[in-house]
Amino acid sequence: GAGVSQSPSNKVTEKGKDVELRCDPISGHTALYWYRQSLGQGLEFLIYFQGNSAPDKSGLPSDRFSAERTGGSVSTLTIQRTQQEDSAVYLCASKQGGSPDNEQFFGPGTRLTVL
Amino acid sequence: GDSVTQTEGPVTLPERAALTLNCTYQSSYSTFLFWYVQYLNKEPELLLKSSENQETDSRGFQASPIKSDSSFHLEKPSVQLSDSAVYYCALSRAGKSTFGDGTTLTVKP
Secondary structure (H helix, E strand, C coil): CCCCEEECCEEEECCCCCEEEEEECCCCCCEEEEEEECCCCCCEEEEEEECCCCCECCCCCCCCEEEEEHHHCCEEEEECCCCHHHCEEEEEEEECCCCCCCCCEECCCEEEEEC | CCEEEECCCCEEEECCCCEEECEEEECCCCCEEEEEEECCCCCCEEEEEECCCCCEEECCEEECCEHHHCECCEEECCCCHHHCEEEEEEEEECCEEEECCCEEEEEEC
16 A cells, blocks of 8 residues: 655745645554654654644744644644755654554655755 | 653664664553555555564564563564665554564675
């Protein structure tokens, strides 16, 4: 079946512009995660959605970052007034249910470059 | 809060050498443990997972959770060139997962 998809695969923007990154999780997966991976670095947790529960936003680095998940499926990560330090690969992952022993399936990521 | 600490990298090994990547974790809750692998220019994927007190084996890799010292070390008796990648240890409870910083492994001929 189809895996997690993300769009765009690459995004180049100018400092100060807003960007939207999209994630389509695996059908039926109720949990969705966003991570940021800066060059040569590990996975930085940003936000987590589980079903209809309030999202866990504890990883968002500033109020310029926000995310929503419509209809319990597609998610959009928005970065306002982008800065050069926002340049990174943004990874989305989904998981079936809220059970802790289920694995996360990652999308291919969106590479964001802020000039 | 939860935390995961991994072997500091990078790690470089010759082909057929034995591998151990250390992972220790801290959590006040019952957790599930995972190893993910990320090959160059690819997304992370599951390598293996384990619930407490059960050893898991995948692609020649093994990991056995040791509750007494909160560890989940990754081992492989003989590495191959294709094992070069970044390895992440992670714990999961409820919905949220906590990842370690990752260890870069390079296997050389």
